[in-house]
Amino acid sequence: MIALAPQGLLARSIRGVVASPKAALALAICLLLVLAAIFAPILAPQNPYDLMQIDLFDGKLPPLSRGYNGQLYLLGTDTQGRDMLSAMLYGLRTSLAVGVTAGVLALAVGTSLGLLAAYAGGRVDATIMRFVDLMLGFPTILVALMILVVFGQGTGKVILALVFVQWAYFARAVRATAMVEAAKDYVEAARCLGLSSPRILFGHLLPNCLPPLIVIGTIQVANAIAAEATLSFLGIGLPITEPSLGLLIANGYQVLLAGTYWMSVYPGLLLLVLVFAINIVGDRLRIVLNPRLSQ
Amino acid sequence: MLHMKSVLLAGLLATTALPALAADLTIGRSNEPSSIDPQFSRTGNNQMTGDMIFGRLAEFDQNLQMKPNLAESWTNIDPLTWEIKLREGVTFHDGSPLTVEDVIYSIERTDEVPNSPAPFTDMVSNVASLEKVDDTTLRITTNTPAPSFMESIGRVFIISKAATEGKSSDDFADAATGAAIGTGPYRYVAWTPGETMELEAYDGFWGEMPEFKDVQIRFISNDAARVAALLSGSVDLIDGVPPADVPRLEADDNYTVISTPSGRVIYLGLSMRGDTAPGVTDTAGNLLSENPFRDPRVRKAISLMIDRQLIVDRILGGSGIPAGQIAAPGLGGHAEDVTPDAPDVEQAKALLAEAGYPEGFGITVSSSNDRFPGDGDLAQAIGQMLARGGLTVTGVEALPYNVYSKAATAGDYGAFVFSLGASTPTSATLLQSLLHSYDKEAGKGAFNRVRYSNPEFDAALAEAMEEFDPEKQRAMLEDVTRMVFADTPVVPLYWQKAHWAAKTGLTIDGGLSEDTLPQAVSSAK
Numbered sequence: 001m002i003a004l005a006p007q008g009l010l011a012r013s014i015r016g017v018v019a020s021p022k023a024a025l026a027l028a029i030c031l032l033l034v035l036a037a038i039f040a041p042i043l044a045p046q047n048p049y050d051l052m053q054i055d056l057f058d059g060k061l062p063p064l065s066r067g068y069n070g071q072l073y074l075l076g077t078d079t080q081g082r083d084m085l086s087a088m089l090y091g092l093r094t095s096l097a098v099g100v101t102a103g104v105l106a107l108a109v110g111t112s113l114g115l116l117a118a119y120a121g122g123r124v125d126a127t128i129m130r131f132v133d134l135m136l137g138f139p140t141i142l143v144a145l146m147i148l149v150v151f152g153q154g155t156g157k158v159i160l161a162l163v164f165v166q167w168a169y170f171a172r173a174v175r176a177t178a179m180v181e182a183a184k185d186y187v188e189a190a191r192c193l194g195l196s197s198p199r200i201l202f203g204h205l206l207p208n209c210l211p212p213l214i215v216i217g218t219i220q221v222a223n224a225i226a227a228e229a230t231l232s233f234l235g236i237g238l239p240i241t242e243p244s245l246g247l248l249i250a251n252g253y254q255v256l257l258a259g260t261y262w263m264s265v266y267p268g269l270l271l272l273v274l275v276f277a278i279n280i281v282g283d284r285l286r287i288v289l290n291p292r293l294s295q
Numbered sequence: 296m297l298h299m300k301s302v303l304l305a306g307l308l309a310t311t312a313l314p315a316l317a318a319d320l321t322i323g324r325s326n327e328p329s330s331i332d333p334q335f336s337r338t339g340n341n342q343m344t345g346d347m348i349f350g351r352l353a354e355f356d357q358n359l360q361m362k363p364n365l366a367e368s369w370t371n372i373d374p375l376t377w378e379i380k381l382r383e384g385v386t387f388h389d390g391s392p393l394t395v396e397d398v399i400y401s402i403e404r405t406d407e408v409p410n411s412p413a414p415f416t417d418m419v420s421n422v423a424s425l426e427k428v429d430d431t432t433l434r435i436t437t438n439t440p441a442p443s444f445m446e447s448i449g450r451v452f453i454i455s456k457a458a459t460e461g462k463s464s465d466d467f468a469d470a471a472t473g474a475a476i477g478t479g480p481y482r483y484v485a486w487t488p489g490e491t492m493e494l495e496a497y498d499g500f501w502g503e504m505p506e507f508k509d510v511q512i513r514f515i516s517n518d519a520a521r522v523a524a525l526l527s528g529s530v531d532l533i534d535g536v537p538p539a540d541v542p543r544l545e546a547d548d549n550y551t552v553i554s555t556p557s558g559r560v561i562y563l564g565l566s567m568r569g570d571t572a573p574g575v576t577d578t579a580g581n582l583l584s585e586n587p588f589r590d591p592r593v594r595k596a597i598s599l600m601i602d603r604q605l606i607v608d609r610i611l612g613g614s615g616i617p618a619g620q621i622a623a624p625g626l627g628g629h630a631e632d633v634t635p636d637a638p639d640v641e642q643a644k645a646l647l648a649e650a651g652y653p654e655g656f657g658i659t660v661s662s663s664n665d666r667f668p669g670d671g672d673l674a675q676a677i678g679q680m681l682a683r684g685g686l687t688v689t690g691v692e693a694l695p696y697n698v699y700s701k702a703a704t705a706g707d708y709g710a711f712v713f714s715l716g717a718s719t720p721t722s723a724t725l726l727q728s729l730l731h732s733y734d735k736e737a738g739k740g741a742f743n744r745v746r747y748s749n750p751e752f753d754a755a756l757a758e759a760m761e762e763f764d765p766e767k768q769r770a771m772l773e774d775v776t777r778m779v780f781a782d783t784p785v786v787p788l789y790w791q792k793a794h795w796a797a798k799t800g801l802t803i804d805g806g807l808s809e810d811t812l813p814q815a816v817s818s819a820k
Contacts, residue, residue, distance in 0.1 A: 051678050052679075052682050056676050059610075079610065080676065254537070257543065259544075
């Protein structure tokens with residue numbers, strides 16, 4: 001077994017995903033949504049965070065109505081007169097940014113601790129893994145809720161809460177893979193050459209642990225987005241003037257029974273599509289990168 | 296062991312019984328009391344709960360006019376002396392009779408409840424001495440002549456001395472301590488905070504027996520969830536119906552909507568408490584070194600930025616009346632000629648420039664999100680209007696009321712949305728608690744969270760409150776209102792209209808006080 005070059009891994013992943021039409025479509029949707037999020041300020045007809053641009057006069061307009069100044073609201077407006085399409089594009093941006101940042105940070109923390117546990121073994125391993133077990137035992141939303149209650153609201157705190165509840169998944173997966181890899185000859189060889197521990201850990205062990213990490217990372221990003229939406233829906237996530245998808249759904253839900261369905265349904269659909277697409281890609285990656293299935 | 300068993304059995308019953316069947320009447324209520332001790336806090340949530348279980352010397356009808364309750368009658372012997380005759384045959388829920396000692400004890404305890412977030416201090420601050428004349432007569436002397444003294448003292452909740460002496464406010468919540476016994480129509484059974492409160496009609500109640508015996512009150516703060524609870528049949532009646540849902544419920548034959556204008560005013564407070572105001576920054580985002588809200592021109596400018604009619608139309612679906620003062624039309628002391636400011640952005644900008652803020656300043660608008668219909672949306676709408684008026688709105692925050700009210704009382708907010716419910720026949724107590732210079736000792740300005748202080752107004756209000764002739768007093772209160780609102784002490788926004796919805800066949804006698812009392816619910820005739 002030779003350490004895979006990252007480029008090789010990436011190429012293999014993409015080739016594998018594209019090979020399945022279903023996964024290819026999901027990947028295309030993901031890319032499209034990421035692009036839409038990145039270019040939201042250009043694409044959106046309105047900056048929904050700028051109180052000067054939204055007008056109470058245009059509140060609660062159904063989809064395809066025209067506002068006071070003649071502008072078209074493709075997906076309608078919310079109670080404040082915010083263009084739903086713009087709010088959703090910006091909300092997507094917030095949701096993705098929070099989800100990806102939290103996912104990547106959790107990956108970094110979890111991977112480092114998992115590798116350390118596998119490589120050091122003994123008491124260090126036991127301590128880290130018992131803590132992982134403890135973390136996995138708590139319901140995610142409950143822990144995140146408690147963190148937000150203690151530290152207060154805000155984007156940074158939501159990310160912190162999400163990292164805190166997610167790192168353990170990475171740690172456990174990396175440790176399992178790294179334990180297998182650490183017993184292999186190339187690690188023995190590296191030790192004999194007198195390479196330093198960090199170099200063995202990150203230069204040799206880590207690249208060989210990447211495939212499961214990519215799979216978990218993808219799915220955890222989707223989970224983080226869904227968790228953030230849940231927290232915002234419960235009213236303790238992000239500020240109300242800068243709604244994420246979850247907060248948009250929550251705002252619309254308040255008036256759902258009054259018949260203004262569009263305020264809640266469209267952001268809900270967008271969230272559904274986003275999380276679903278990421279999960280399908282993740283699922284496909286699991287098949288492509290699983291050594292037992294591919295070799 | 297027997298106790299264990301009954302607890303288990305009760306638990307089993309609680310999980311199997313359907314909520315709507317468990318009680319004769321199930322009410323979905325938007326807000327929750329912070330304590331069962333009726334003297335703990337004078338917030339509307341707590342007083343409403345208190346009125347179910349406890350009695351007071353006087354009561355106030357739907358139009359807030361005073362009527363005798365536990366006091367059968369009262370006479371004003373001289374300007375400083377009052378004689379109160381207690382109703383005979385009134386008993387507490389444990390069967391013990393109401394005595395003059397209980398009343399004296401209750402009045403003395405009112406301003407001594409530890410940790411009270413909103414004490415009843417100003418209702419008893421004028422009391423100089425309390426004296427028992429005979430078994431049913433109480434004599435009270437006051438420090439200053441107070442024509443409306445019964446409006447204050449009549450509002451004190453009467454509790455049992457024997458049952459509560461030495462007990463804390465928290466003990467009231469535990470029915471086993473027996474502290475929560477009153478003389479009201481309902482006996483306290485249990486309270487699970489955040490979920491339900493159970494009440495049972497008291498057979499020995501001295502007044503008219505309520506129609507429903509077992510009452511369950513469910514606390515559902517989320518507007519949509521509360522409406523959904525009514526639609527699903529798990530509650531019979533809800534309060535705080537969101538204006539957006541009113542047309543839909545009215546159109547449905549299975550439900551009745553009961554609406555009344557309310558005495559509750561929603562206002563924007565601009566804190567003058569400190570040398571700086573929280574959240575008020577220069578345009579670069581640094582905390583401003585002075586407090587612009589101390590300048591009446593700035594307060595007036597902000598008032599001019601707000602389009603009240605637009606808020607009423609768009610946020611409330613018409614369920615409000617734009618306000619330019621505190622006392623609603625119909626209350627004594629409401630001045631017809633003090634009208635709400637019409638929106639005028641140009642004049643607002645000119646006033647800001649005159650006050651030394653040609654570029655405006657940064658401002659954060661704070662609000663509760665579960666206290667009254669549309670409060671979270673209201674804060675955002677105000678944010679929009681202030682932004683158009685030339686201020687830099689750096690944030691809009693909407694928080695749950697129990698967190699928000701504490702922080703607002705502590706002075707954590709610069710610009711904040713708050714409400715004040717009316718419960719007296721005239722504007723006097725409203726003006727005194729909201730705008731009188733804050734004086735903890737004298738019990739004045741208890742709700743003056745902005746710390747407005749105007750000695751001229753204080754003096755004029757005191758004079759009006761000492762006038763014994765009701766006609767003259769009302770005229771004086773109107774003058775006081777004219778004087779103080781020329782100074783924009785707070786920015787009045789609108790008076791609410793309150794809505795209840797019930798299954799067809801039920802009705803509730805609501806009123807200016809907006810209370811949702813089980814004893815006011817009856818089968819529609």
